[in-house]
Amino acid sequence: MTIRRVAIIGLGLLGGSLSLALREKLPGIATTGYDRDPATRTRAAERGLVGTVYDTAGEAVSGCELVVLCVPVGAIGEAARDIADVLPSHAIVSDVGSSKRSVQKALAEALPSHTCVPAHPVAGTEQSGPDAGFATLFDGRWCILTPPDGAPQQAIDDLTALWQALGAKVEIMDAEHHDLVLAVTSHIPHLIAYTIVGTASDMEDVTRSEVIKYSAGGFRDFTRIAASDPVMWRDVFLNNRDAVLEMLGRFTEDLTALQRAIRSGDGETLHELFSRTRDIRRSIIDEGQDDASPDFGRDH
Ligand SMILES: NC(=O)c1ccc[n+]([C@@H]2O[C@H](COP(=O)([O-])OP(=O)(O)OC[C@H]3O[C@@H](n4cnc5c(N)ncnc54)[C@H](O)[C@@H]3O)[C@@H](O)[C@H]2O)c1
Ligand SMILES: O=C(O)C(=O)C[C@]1(C(=O)O)C=C[C@@H](O)C=C1
Secondary structure, X not given: OOOOEEEEEOOOHXXXXXXXXXXXXXXXXXXXXEOOOHHHHHHHHHHOOOOEEOOXXXXXXXXXXXXXXXXXXXXXXXXXXXXXXOXXXXXXXXXXXXXXXXXXXXXXXXXXXXXXXXEEEOOOOOOOOOOOOOOOOOOOOEEEEOOOOOOOHHHHHHHHHHHHHOOOEEEEOOHHHXXXXXXXXXXXXHHHHHHHHHHHHHOHHHHOHHHHHOOOOHHXXXXXXXXXOHHHHHHHHHHOHHHHHHHHHHHHHHHHHHHHHHHOOOHHHHHHHHHHHHHHHHHHHHHHHHHXXXXXXXOO
């Protein structure tokens, strides 16, 4: 199917970036948008994020071939129900949510007769809202598609071609596997950042000005991640509960082993782990340079 018109529901960081990337890289495609927050709709129109911002989701999806839901994963069901009665029957529905199992279920329940192909562009920042988006966010980044069994190949191909045209590399994955992988690579790192910054703040009596004063070091990296949107991340943890809890169990065991090594003065264990993790960091950097990743080296 030729995609001529794309509706974007949710005009924050991801919706805004997707709209700007579409407008810049695929200018032949018309874009429409809706956000449930009136102030966001006004700002999105001022920034020209999409061709037309509508006051209802129904108007935004009218006549489109593709709808992309760019809302927190806990709001996907509601956003899909909002358009269910007016969505053109041939339209493909996708999303950008950070967890995929619950999204797949919510879409199947809300839109049983439509073609739904969930997606997750693994690219973002700690910013949110209609001013946060930028057109190059997806350049050289992975976008993981998690089509349910029986999804039409044509729809998968159309979505793959679209994300590739926006600069992303596409991978197809089972939703369950996606959630397990992302629990380790994205969700638990965020949980650790939220925890360490929370712990430091709870210790304010002891640390007070030192937290600010010395935050140019490793702690500063954690504060960037811990500044990420609270609604988005609340929803990620509630919607990827099983995978996060499973991986958190393994993480806790490894942390306990390190605790034991420190207590018993086992420097060999510490040195071996730290050498291994340094190699991992170096290989990620090498890969990033090969990809010319756009935000590599930004101020973390
Ligand atoms: N932030 C990241 O780094 C990142 C990266 C990849 C994927 N994601 C995923 O992208 C999605 C959007 O995240 P974001 O960072 O753009 O958040 P954001 O807060 O910047 O934008 C979300 C927008 O959705 C709107 N919204 C909420 N419920 C709605 C509804 N029912 N109907 C219409 N609009 C609604 C909000 O008003 C808000 O403007 C989330 O599912 C998130 O998991 C985020
Ligand atoms: O760079 C960041 O700020 C991010 O947290 C981006 C990040 C990630 O964890 O890598 C966050 C959530 C996503 O779903 C995808 C990307």
